[in-house]
Amino acid sequence: MSTEGYYTVNQLAESAGVSARTLHYYDQIGLLRPQRNPHNGYRLYDRPAVLRLQQILFLRELGLSLDEIQAVLDQPDFDLLTALEQHRQALLERQARLGRLVHTVERTILALKGNIAMDNKELFEGFSEEQQKEYEAEAEQRWGSSEAFQQSRQRWGSYSDEKKRQILEEGREIYLEIAAAMPYGPASPQAQAGVARWHQNLRYFYEPTKEILLGLADGYNDDPRFAAFFERIHPELNQFMRLAVQHYCEKL
Amino acid sequence: MSTEGYYTVNQLAESAGVSARTLHYYDQIGLLRPQRNPHNGYRLYDRPAVLRLQQILFLRELGLSLDEIQAVLDQPDFDLLTALEQHRQALLERQARLGRLVHTVERTILALKGNIAMDNKELFEGFSEEQQKEYEAEAEQRWGSSEAFQQSRQRWGSYSDEKKRQILEEGREIYLEIAAAMPYGPASPQAQAGVARWHQNLRYFYEPTKEILLGLADGYNDDPRFAAFFERIHPELNQFMRLAVQHYCEKL
DNA sequence: TCTAAACTATGACGTTACGTCAATGTCAAG
DNA sequence: CTTGACATTGACGTAACGTCATAGTTTAGA
Numbered sequence: 001m002s003t004e005g006y007y008t009v010n011q012l013a014e015s016a017g018v019s020a021r022t023l024h025y026y027d028q029i030g031l032l033r034p035q036r037n038p039h040n041g042y043r044l045y046d047r048p049a050v051l052r053l054q055q056i057l058f059l060r061e062l063g064l065s066l067d068e069i070q071a072v073l074d075q076p077d078f079d080l081l082t083a084l085e086q087h088r089q090a091l092l093e094r095q096a097r098l099g100r101l102v103h104t105v106e107r108t109i110l111a112l113k114g115n116i117a118m119d120n121k122e123l124f125e126g127f128s129e130e131q132q133k134e135y136e137a138e139a140e141q142r143w144g145s146s147e148a149f150q151q152s153r154q155r156w157g158s159y160s161d162e163k164k165r166q167i168l169e170e171g172r173e174i175y176l177e178i179a180a181a182m183p184y185g186p187a188s189p190q191a192q193a194g195v196a197r198w199h200q201n202l203r204y205f206y207e208p209t210k211e212i213l214l215g216l217a218d219g220y221n222d223d224p225r226f227a228a229f230f231e232r233i234h235p236e237l238n239q240f241m242r243l244a245v246q247h248y249c250e251k252l
Numbered sequence: 253m254s255t256e257g258y259y260t261v262n263q264l265a266e267s268a269g270v271s272a273r274t275l276h277y278y279d280q281i282g283l284l285r286p287q288r289n290p291h292n293g294y295r296l297y298d299r300p301a302v303l304r305l306q307q308i309l310f311l312r313e314l315g316l317s318l319d320e321i322q323a324v325l326d327q328p329d330f331d332l333l334t335a336l337e338q339h340r341q342a343l344l345e346r347q348a349r350l351g352r353l354v355h356t357v358e359r360t361i362l363a364l365k366g367n368i369a370m371d372n373k374e375l376f377e378g379f380s381e382e383q384q385k386e387y388e389a390e391a392e393q394r395w396g397s398s399e400a401f402q403q404s405r406q407r408w409g410s411y412s413d414e415k416k417r418q419i420l421e422e423g424r425e426i427y428l429e430i431a432a433a434m435p436y437g438p439a440s441p442q443a444q445a446g447v448a449r450w451h452q453n454l455r456y457f458y459e460p461t462k463e464i465l466l467g468l469a470d471g472y473n474d475d476p477r478f479a480a481f482f483e484r485i486h487p488e489l490n491q492f493m494r495l496a497v498q499h500y501c502e503k504l
Numbered sequence: 505t506c507t508a509a510a511c512t513a514t515g516a517c518g519t520t521a522c523g524t525c526a527a528t529g530t531c532a533a534g
Numbered sequence: 535c536t537t538g539a540c541a542t543t544g545a546c547g548t549a550a551c552g553t554c555a556t557a558g559t560t561t562a563g564a
Contacts, residue, residue, distance in 0.1 A: 009512070024514090025551060040559055042512055054360065061353070066550075088357040091350055098347040101313070105340040108306065261541070276543090277522060292530055294541055318521070 006035070006044040016053055031070050032056060051080065058087045062094070174198050178241065179234040186243035195241075195248040210249045258287070258296035268305055275305075283322050284308060303332065310339045314346070426450050430493065431486040438495035447493075447500040465497055 009020045026032040027043065032053055034043040045053075052073065059069040072078070174197045181190035199213065234240075261272045278284040279295065284305055286295040297305075304325065311321040324330070426449045433442035451465065486492075 019552080020512090021551065021553085029550095040512075041514095042559085051360075058353075058357075084357050084360055088354055091354045091357065095347055095350040095354070098343055098350065101310075102340055102343045102347070105310075105336050105343065108303075108336055271523080272541090273522065273524085281521095292541075293543095294530085 006046055007050065008045075009043050012045045012050065012053065015050075016057065018053075018057070026053075026056070026066075029066065029070075031066055031073075055080070055083060055087075062087070062090050175237070178244065179237050181244075182234065182236065182240050186240055187247045191240070191244045192248055192251075195244045199248070210252055213245055213249055258298055259302065260297075261295050264297050264302065264305065267302075268309065270305075270309070278305075278308070278318075281318065281322075283318055283325075307332070307335060307339075314339070314342050427489070430496065431489050433496075434486065434488065434492050438492060439499045443492070443496045444500055444503075447496050451500070465501055 007015070009023050013020045013023055023032065023034075023043070027034060032045075032049060034045045034049055036042065037044055055073055056066075056069055059072060060066075064072070072083075174194060178191060178194035178198065181188060181194050184190050259267070261275050265272045265275055275284065275286075275295070279286060284297075284301060286297045286301055288294065289296055307325055308318075308321055311324060312318075316324070324335075426446060429449065430443060430446035433440060433446050436442050
């Protein structure tokens with residue numbers, strides 16, 4: 001028998017980036033059946049088998065179980081070209097989802113800096129499809145000023161990695177500085193200088209109005225999530241922030 | 253004890269889109285340790301625990317095992333903000349990889365139409381990182397005329413989905429038409445009309461020179477992968493294509 | 505021709521990350 | 535008090551292989 005045009009287990013495994021064990025397993029469960037060299041019993045994969053493995057890996061990438069993959073590939077009207085088109089669509093959607101994950105990371109960074117608040121569900125945005133729908137409905141309500149948010153994204157996106165690192169580091173120092181000014185009172189020059197730095201740091205993200213500044217300071221008190229964040233720096237910091245920001249806004 | 257600011261198992265599970273069993277398991281293996289209500293033994297997750305779960309899900313998404321995730325999160329200099337930045341980078345790379353998968357799908361579609369050839373390794377491009385490197389080195393050699401390839405991608409990308417479907421469908425008919433003209437000979441008007449349609453169909457992808465036309469027809473004979481493709485339509489089709497294309501090119 | 509290394513096969517146990525379910529305690533509302 | 539929803543622990547099962555042992559086959563070099 002001529003083995004021309006056929007591939008043995010390891011040849012295919014290497015090309016496909018899977019293990020020989022995987023190919024054995026797929027043979028065992030009937031998902032990918034090779035031919036056999038009758039002389040020595042070796043598995044021999046022809047071109048259609050190779051294409052079928054590609055399909056398997058695509059669908060596996062999309063999260064289908066092997067059972068589901070077999071059901072798809074074995075349906076009587078399975079058409080490879082149509083399937084490939086469908087796969088392409090699915091991959092594009094997957095790509096969009098990753099974009100949402102990136103978005104979540106970016107917002108988490110902001111949340112950790114105390115510039116915005118993220119509730120628990122937002123922290124997991126992008127991990128499942130239905131959450132994305134809920135989030136979109138909710139985001140419009142929560143962040144009424146979506147223009148500030150747009151600005152935020154644009155500005156942040158325009159900074160270099162080094163610049164970003166500096167901004168984040170500076171944010172930490174600011175809260176510590178404001179906490180250190182607490183013995184002098186919210187109207188003290190130390191506290192006001194801290195709030196001014198806080199204001200400037202926010203401007204890395206968006207141009208806050210007075211209302212937003214006050215609203216943030218209020219949010220630091222009214223929202224238990226912020227309370228937890230500030231608690232770690234100083235137990236009274238959120239109250240102090242409100243008073244200091246109020247004083248600061250009177251002089252804007 | 254006040255449970256204010258804490259979340260029970262199902263509350264967190266729902267928010268995070270994981271099962272309570274998962275949270276049990278993560279507790280069991282020490283990956284995510286909640287506090288406990290001393291009164292009734294219920295697990296209570298505070299905000300830092302929630303953030304840690306987010307990190308776990310991110311790293312899980314990136315393919316790390318739970319052991320590896322624990323090692324990352326538990327290193328003494330772990331810094332959440334730095335980790336988030338790293339995650340963002342990893343996600344962007346992942347997104348690029350998906351783009352490569354899309355690219356592979358598109359090329360597979362072309363290969364099935366017989367317009368280009370893909371070897372076995374190309375079929376699995378995008379499934380692992382190292383393959384991408386090999387492919388890029390190899391692609392330049394194989395497709396010396398990378399301008400035709402660039403054209404191909406641009407043109408294909410400019411068509412609507414409906415248009416693409418028509419093109420692919422037409423490609424199938426053309427090979428069948430040429431096969432039907434075989435009894436009349438390679439120089440017959442039927443065969444020449446088929447080759448002309450073939451030429452036009454290729455032009456959906458790129459502008460083929462005479463050399464490319466002849467090279468493709470030769471490739472159909474010299475490359476066993478094309479031989480397998482045409483074999484399915486007609487056993488002699490690849491030989492016939494060569495003669496018919498030679499005749500066609502003499503009259504261009 | 506012989507030998508050793510690389511290839512192949514089958515078989516079987518182990519691993520990872522949960523899924524499923526049973527039994528039982530706790531909470532909250534009617 | 536009752537019932538349904540919540541929580542706990544414990545344990546077996548599952549999917550998709552990974553790992554390794556044993557033994558046959560192929561290939562290349564001495």
